[in-house]
Amino acid sequence: MNKLPVIAVVGATASGKTALAVGLAKYYGGEVISADSMQLYQGMDIATAKPTEEEKAGVPHHLMDFLPVTESYSVARYVAAANAAADLIVSRGHIPVIAGGTGLYVDSLLDNILFEDEPDNAAVREALKQRRETEGIGALFAELERVDPETASQLHVNNENRVLRALEVYYLTGETISERRRRSRMRESCFDPVWIGLDYRDRQLLYDRIDRRVDDMMARGLLKEAEDYYRLPQAATASQAIGYKELKPFFDGVIPPEEAVENLKRATRRYAKRQLTWFRKNDRIHWIFRDGKTEDEILAEALAVTEASGKYSRGGA
């Protein structure tokens, strides 16, 4: 099988993925597939730091700004949609540039994780939630230890989401989540990616950038955007976004605005740290450390990596 050459641009929030992805796409004649669990929502433009038309510079962006905030999403849906987008891009003779900070999405796509169809699960999940209330998480964890000791040994009791999910899969399919996990990795990926990661040697520089970007978001009307958002019914996925929920206590009159902004910055810093933890273990990534470099220098460094791989020819269509 001929694998599809793709470029993956990853890194923490505010590390400059958008600009680099666009730069690479322009150089090779590529199109961007966003791998961001929040930028895929419609609206939420300021909070999710969605690129403007100007920043996109004419490069088509897929899986961005298409889903109503009232709708929930999942990795499984992402992988299916991103594969379709990649097919489309390749059929045009272009190169897919996957760019985003949602590590789970990027990895699942590029490693071709198989998400099998599951029967409708609402009832089972509800029943489990009910039991968590009445019996407590300890009892459910003990049950998981019985039916799927392998998964139980990898989970902490307090991680209720995962414990519940593991039991849900078991009751839904009659199969343990560990068995399914094994099977999900058996198909070889059809992608042949070059991974480029953006980071700073000096973490403080990243944090400074984050702080500045939050201030900038406030200046551009984040409060207004949040107010509009709270007028809508909230779906599970979108409500997890960093941006509005940190401002909520201010709207409720519980804390002063400066404190809400400070909390927002801190939440973003912590998010960035978690992203780095995720990507750090991926040893296929060629890291570019931005400290003190210009956008041009960073693009040049990235191009040196992609060119050295010998996988791409310039120009595209």
Place this chain on the structure above:
RNA sequence: GGUGACAUAGCCAAGUGGUAAGGCAGAGGUCUGCAAAACCUCGAUUCCCCGGUUCAAAUCCGGGUGUCACCU
């Protein structure tokens, strides 16, 4: 100049003779259908400095330094 209070981790801070709580910030990590979520782990061989009392001192005593408050 005088009087008094205080000095504990990057910050806030408990501890008044028995071997340094807690919170925040920060760091490291886990991750397969809500992942910008959820979850786990980690800071003081030492309490401003010097000396003394005591089996034992962050805790008591003396001196020094610093900060703050009030007075002149």
